[in-house]
Amino acid sequence: MPADAASLAQAHVRIARPSRDLAAAERFWCAGLGLSVLWRIEGGDQPGEHSLLMLGWPEATWHLELVHDVAEPVAPRPTEEDLLVIYLDGPVPDDLVARLTSHGGARVAHSNPYWNTWGTTILDPDGYRLVLCTRAWPMT
Template sequence: MPISGRSHIRIARPSRDLAAAERFWAGGLGLKVVYRAEGGDAPGEHSLLMLGRPDADWHLELVHEASRPVEPRPTEEDLLVIYLDGDVPDELVGRLVEHGGTRVRSPNPYWNEWGVTVADPDGYRLVLCKRGWSNA
């Protein structure tokens, strides 16, 4: 089968402001910029920011097209969950907020009990879960 547990996953989203998104995801969470492309103002040209970790089988792609921006439309259930398998460090949550995030409560009590939810500058939600994936 061509899809395996090691298949790379790209999570792609529009962004209003790639600089603000980079502050949150790189400066706040600690992801690395794995690729960047600066687009122009002509139709079809877009700027691209990919963030991840060198050892991960996934990355986050954020796109902005100046000539035809797509407004992000996240719901409170659009989540990127990272399982920490341990307590969520207060200093990490503080750094995310300092870098443009907003701590929010989840409508799902599970995430409030087992983690911390922070909205990024575009409104997409990151959940830092203190459980490990195997016992989630």
């Protein structure tokens, strides 16, 4: 593996998305899934002044960044293939699914039967899909 590819393989990943309601998103991702607030910026009501919420597990190599601009909001436009997949390497806990749905999520069937076989799909408050997968990563 070339040196640049090796360093990229260790790089931290940010997944950025617009959000309609950062408070609702925070309830889902933090109280529901168990992520922590890593950073928060409260924006104003002028164009370009956006509110920002960064969520993740402090020790993870990725985080989720949610952005909302009050003056010029960007509507989330998720498709069925915009997935955040978490590989659990075991059964999806019923209490986790219940916690996610009680904090603003909605359990849905996925149009791809693979995800229905190997996981549970939950819509977040902005309509993006979180898949809790029973498989391990890397897959063997």
